[in-house]
């Protein structure tokens with residue numbers, strides 16, 4: 001197994017992803033390779049933590065959920081290995097059933113232990129934040145350590161990419177309460193299993209997800225990469241977050257353009 005080797009998901013995996021809007025591929029990556037990448041990547045995360053020095057009581061529920069550092073592939077060679085991994089990108093393209101994928105952006109999501117006052121991740125959908133014309137966008141959630149159930153593993157509501165209620169909510173206490181209720185009323189089963197190092201989950205932009213607090217004593221270290229259909233077009237932003245995303249992750253582009261700025265390299269097929 002090598003980050004550079006393409007991987008073809010089975011028909012069963014493709015079916016489950018279409019049906020559930022998420023899937024976890026066990027041991028997709030080599031744990032030894034991840035163990036080698038983790039220290040350098042974590043150092044880059046801690047160097048760039050935007051909340052360093054911000055008192056706990058001044059942080060929003062969002063900022064308590066995790067240390068979030070974007071665009072790590074520009075500052076960390078280890079992050080670059082994951083972002084440009086043909087193995088991950090080939091799976092993303094297969095799950096989306098598209099011929100090619102580009103980078104939307106990457107971000108590390110490190111959840112502090114709750115005795116260090118790390119919080120839960122409220123229920124939400126990512127696509128609320130993205131000015132994109134279609135639903136062909138997928139996030140790979142890549143743990144850099146084992147994530148047992150007490151460390152805040154990502155939890156999905158299976159089939160919820162078809163639910164429309166709650167799509168207009170940013171990550172907040174309100175999204176937690178309203179989405180939790182709507183998901184229960186809609187009868188969407190919840191899938192929150194532990195991750196072993198090497199396991200990677202993929203979820204669509206419209207799939208509802210959340211994570212419990214990290215009740216262990218160490219950081220939950222996770223890297224994410226977001227992939228777009230290579231043919232994705234930019235949509236007119238419908239909220240301020242989407243306006244920010246357009247400036248930050250699709251620089252120089254406007255609604256109707258192919259989502260292919262210099263910040264969105266082709267990741268699959270690739271040389």
Ligand SMILES: O=C(O)CCC(=O)C(=O)O
Nearest residue numbers: 109121126139141211224
């Ligand atoms: O890592 C988490 O707790 C949340 C992750 C998330 O929301 C995402 O990857 O879209």
